[in-house]
Amino acid sequence: MAKTNPGRFFEDYQLGQTIEHAVPRTVSGGERALYHALYPARHALYSSDAFAQASGLPGSPIDDLAAFHVIFGKTVPDVSLNAVANLGYAEGRWHLPVYAGDTLRSTSEVIGLKQNSNGKTGVVYVRTRGLNQRDETVMDYVRWVMVRKRDIDAPAPETVVPTLSKSIAASDLVIPQGLTFADYNFTLAGEPHRLSDYTIGEQIDHVDGVTIEEAEHMIATRLWQNTAKVHFDATFRPDGQRLIYGGHVISMARALSFNGLANAQMIVGLNAGAHANPCFSGDTVKAWSEVLDIAETSAPGVGAIRLRLVATKGGAPFVLRGEDGKYDPNVLLDLDYWALMPL
Amino acid sequence: MAKTNPGRFFEDYQLGQTIEHAVPRTVSGGERALYHALYPARHALYSSDAFAQASGLPGSPIDDLAAFHVIFGKTVPDVSLNAVANLGYAEGRWHLPVYAGDTLRSTSEVIGLKQNSNGKTGVVYVRTRGLNQRDETVMDYVRWVMVRKRDIDAPAPETVVPTLSKSIAASDLVIPQGLTFADYNFTLAGEPHRLSDYTIGEQIDHVDGVTIEEAEHMIATRLWQNTAKVHFDATFRPDGQRLIYGGHVISMARALSFNGLANAQMIVGLNAGAHANPCFSGDTVKAWSEVLDIAETSAPGVGAIRLRLVATKGGAPFVLRGEDGKYDPNVLLDLDYWALMPL
Amino acid sequence: MAKTNPGRFFEDYQLGQTIEHAVPRTVSGGERALYHALYPARHALYSSDAFAQASGLPGSPIDDLAAFHVIFGKTVPDVSLNAVANLGYAEGRWHLPVYAGDTLRSTSEVIGLKQNSNGKTGVVYVRTRGLNQRDETVMDYVRWVMVRKRDIDAPAPETVVPTLSKSIAASDLVIPQGLTFADYNFTLAGEPHRLSDYTIGEQIDHVDGVTIEEAEHMIATRLWQNTAKVHFDATFRPDGQRLIYGGHVISMARALSFNGLANAQMIVGLNAGAHANPCFSGDTVKAWSEVLDIAETSAPGVGAIRLRLVATKGGAPFVLRGEDGKYDPNVLLDLDYWALMPL
Structure with missing residues (x-):
């Protein structure tokens, strides 16, 4: 057998x-530390127990x-x-x-x-x-x-x-029990922009870039116990390249989006996602976002923002598809998600 | 002085x-998370407190x-x-x-x-x-x-x-106090094979491979506070290569062996081991195993399996030595160990 | 906006x-484990809760x-x-x-x-x-x-x-409450040298070297949530190189200084520091130290040692500046700090 x-x-x-x-x-705290070591993640609610507690949670998730x-x-x-x-x-x-x-x-x-x-x-x-x-x-x-x-x-x-569903209705999002942004500290969070500062259709270039290394994407992918050969074995693909786990690009782009979306704290909905082109070591990942929708929630001071998050490996921001309707060759990821943001 | x-x-x-x-x-949990980030380790008893507790331990070691x-x-x-x-x-x-x-x-x-x-x-x-x-x-x-x-x-x-001793007698293995595989969950563990499904002499190709990066083996080796120059300093050897700590290859091969030996949960005996050839960055490590012995233990539902674990950097599986009796140049590691497996 | x-x-x-x-x-323990994985850090007080407790602290900081x-x-x-x-x-x-x-x-x-x-x-x-x-x-x-x-x-x-101040007066150093080296275990700490074994002007070549990898300095720098582009984005500088965060060099040099200064346990003062030359991936970092001052403190068995710590990327140890008074091109770091050491 x-x-x-x-x-x-x-x-x-x-x-x-x-x-x-x-x-x-x-x-454990080990996974949390590694997440911050692998991605430039700075959303305060995931960085500080004190900030999370001030938001009504028992600690930083x-x-x-x-x-x-x-x-x-x-x-x-x-x-x-x-x-x-x-x-x-x-x-x-x-x-x-x-x-x-x-x-x-x-x-x-x-x-x-x-x-x-x-x-x-x-x-x-x-x-x-x-x-x-x-x-x-x-x-x-x-x-x-x-x-x-x-x-x-x-x-x-x-x-x-x-x-x-093309998208989760805002009313179907699950808001963590006890969550409140009533006493939200924008200074500690890193940016002053609240939900009312964003408008549907607004596009944000997150400016920063990270050049991807083999060691880093493999460490990340193993940490999630995703052991698909193609991410680890350079002899597996004819071109000798290790395909980078799409989730690595998602996390990288989301972390980069801090710069402009520091207050899009918790992700609560994943409406759609496409890994538009493969990502390889040596690519420099940048990101831009587009505001797709804005909604209120039942929690104190907590709104919801629906965002398109696009990761690229070059080219200008805000380019998504060519005239043929196909993804631009520099686009790695096209993600549609809901996050919670102070009103 | x-x-x-x-x-x-x-x-x-x-x-x-x-x-x-x-x-x-x-x-701490940090060392545990890093171990899982550095090796494709998936043995359930080391991954889940709940699984370890169902096996009679206080938590996941x-x-x-x-x-x-x-x-x-x-x-x-x-x-x-x-x-x-x-x-x-x-x-x-x-x-x-x-x-x-x-x-x-x-x-x-x-x-x-x-x-x-x-x-x-x-x-x-x-x-x-x-x-x-x-x-x-x-x-x-x-x-x-x-x-x-x-x-x-x-x-x-x-x-x-x-x-x-050439090998530790099965009766001399120390079984962790309280360990039981009486209610072992093969589905959560990842494979259905119990000890009685393995036969002495059986060989298993673990299929998966991982290409080694400098950053990863150095992170691992430092984590164990093994600071031998040869692993870290590219100017130390005349060829400019950093020799990879043999233990990195052991852990990599053991983790790869999950695929076919997911239920060889705890290592309790190290009978012998040879670092047959040096490993360097860029090598793609694969592994195969051979069942050397099978035994019962005193703990409920717990058997012992003695395994030869061979790590290679190329070539076909199941090749260990040439006609001259020397290790094949592709063999990195030849390890002989005892693990505990559900009966 | x-x-x-x-x-x-x-x-x-x-x-x-x-x-x-x-x-x-x-x-958390995650940051601690990562610090030990990224640098060859072996100072016992930061490695062992038991050692820290024997030194009067609640645990290892x-x-x-x-x-x-x-x-x-x-x-x-x-x-x-x-x-x-x-x-x-x-x-x-x-x-x-x-x-x-x-x-x-x-x-x-x-x-x-x-x-x-x-x-x-x-x-x-x-x-x-x-x-x-x-x-x-x-x-x-x-x-x-x-x-x-x-x-x-x-x-x-x-x-x-x-x-x-050019340097903090020894009497202004803050000694952690409860700290004692009265029962200091030199064997577990790794070296027998106590403060009285060092003399002002003494120079120590720390011998070991570490070749720097892109993945490692980025993991480290992100862990401290330092997200300056220049450390991460290979397209940012015209030469395509990622500048390594100066703090990475500080930590690497300090960890290397264990070999010769294993008992310079806690850093309590930073008198001065210069990042003399930029560090890039591929550089092999070595370190040497010079004893600048020695002092007593109020805590039992605890002395203070003021050290110049120099990180280099080549050349001979103990070379700091050229005849023109400028830093030698191989010098990366010139740091002046106070550490606590058993008397």
Whole structure:
């Protein structure tokens, strides 16, 4: 009996199937420190227990994207080991902050299947749920990937494509219990801009750039226990390059967005996301944002801002697609998310 | 008086001498997170407090190899600063798991001395013991190294070569108090294979590979406070290469072995080990294992598996030695250890 | 309204102005582990809770230089974003050890202003104070930087150059409450040399060297939330090189100085410092020290040693300046500090 995991192929997924992913993970101050060492992350609520406590939380949580990476990483051996492409995200919501000492695990439900017309691959839609040690849902999101078939002659399953929201309604965002920005300290947070200072359609060039190193993206990706070969083994791709985990680019761009969005504190919704072009060591990642929507929430002083976050590896800011409608070759990431910001 | 440490030379060792090594070390969640960031480590018992507690432990320990590295690192300034070669390991046993908050220190007893026939070097055998803040032995092992003489004319000591076990008897392995695999969750652990699924002589190709970066092996080696020049200073060797700490290769190979040996949870015995060839930045490390023995233990549901773990930097799996009996040039490590696995 | 921080220009500073710097930071065992992973730090008091407790402290503090970097990093967006040069440090004192769980923030008072004769830049002197979550001063120091003017025609402010001590008097050093070296364990600390073994004028070559990698200095610099572009963005400088944060060189040199100064445990005073030449990836950093002064303190068994610490990237030790009085091109750092050492 072969002992190693060959990963699932398209015909191994069934609609409605639930996959319990392996290797639960307890996070600590170590993960938090590493997150700050790997990304230029400065959002005060994730940097300071005192700031988080003044915002009504028991302490500073692990960065929302770190929680996402841990939950996502567990799905890789079951969902994307034989994936040709990571096609999209939708309906991502953070339900609970994650604190040092919490143990995270993940499960995924297969909610859609569609064989491609070439007969060689298919698209698998999963709704992944991250759970803590009390079996509470920490976050959930839908992801769809294109997966190879093991046997080209395997019959195609019935096509089921789930209906997914283009964007989470502001009223469906989960606001962490007790959160308040009523006494928000803009000086300590780093910028004076409150929600009312932003307008829909406004674009922000985050100015700073970070040149990516192999050691750093591998350290990050391993930390989330995402062990897909393509990120680590320089002999795996014919070109000898290690493909950088898309989540590394997400975290880098989000951290860079501090400069102009220092008060977009907590990420609570992931509406959509595309890894437009691959990122490799040596690329210098920059970021720009566009305000897509603005909303109130039920928590004191807390508003919500919907942002497009674009990571690039060159070129001018605010360029997203060419005339052909395709992503500009310098665009790495196009992410659509909701964050919480003081009113 | 010269203030810097020149290291000990062969004639500085006396049989029966005990060396108390410097710089005790308190470990925390930081060391644990870094271990997971530096190696693709996924064994559930070291990743999740909840999983460790379900196995009868108070929480998730620091990886056994991390404990080994901390203990080993302290011996370097006293044992191997003037070493020409690290020749072997034997009789290594882990006595107690190490938890965040524990403080480790090391002592070594000289148990053998043998001057080489060239008169320029000699072999020193030490039994090293790692102790925690309660002076309990955490692990012990024998190591022998070839060390330069300071003065070629110094008289040779009486030759004493200790008798060392080829392998620790399964009955001599120390099983952590309270450990049970009676309710072991194979799904969360990542693989269904239990001890009875493995057969003596079985070989497993762990498939995955990691290309080594300078920054990573230096971060790792420093974390264990192993500060041997050769690992850090590119001007030290004539070829300008930094030799990678052998322990980095051990941990990398062990972590890669998750894929096929996810249930070989705790390392409890180190029977033998050879760093067959040097490893340098740019090498892509892969690993394969061979089952050498299988045994029962006194703990509920807990068996022991003796494994040969081979790290390579290329070539086909399962190639160990050439026709001349020498290690294949692609073999980096040949390690013989005992791990605990659910029956 | 532009949302990103353009940094302050020379004419934006007023004498007596107090700047409250953003993004407070809670440190944990993660920061401590990373410090040991990034630098070959082995001073026992920062490595072992047990050793620190035997010295009268509640536990092992975060390295004094890590505390300095955290406090310094917060000032970068307000003080040195448009700096042309970091000119000097003076009157730095550590007032309280920092422990895991402490939250640090920084404030700076403008204590001097002097426009340069070229009319394009000026020198700003600030006294920076690091505070913990109880608003206690953790450390303070004076720094002066040359900053660009935004508008060359802006009128020059009145010139005020503060009078700064060349060196802190030993009697003004703050000794941590409860500190004692009465039962100091020289074996565990790593070297037998006590204060009386050192003589003023003595020079020590620390022997070891570390070749610098891009990934490492970026990880370190980000950890202190110092996000100056020049350290991270390879497209920022015309030569495509990333300038290494001067504090990285300070920490590297201090850690290397363990070999010969293992008992110079706690840093309590920063008398002066110059970043003599820039450091880049690929440089091999070595260090040497010179004993500048020796003093007693009020704490049991605790003396103070004033040291010049010089980091180099090549050349022979003990070379500081050329015949023209300028720093030798191989000198990276010239630091003058006080440390506590057993009598």
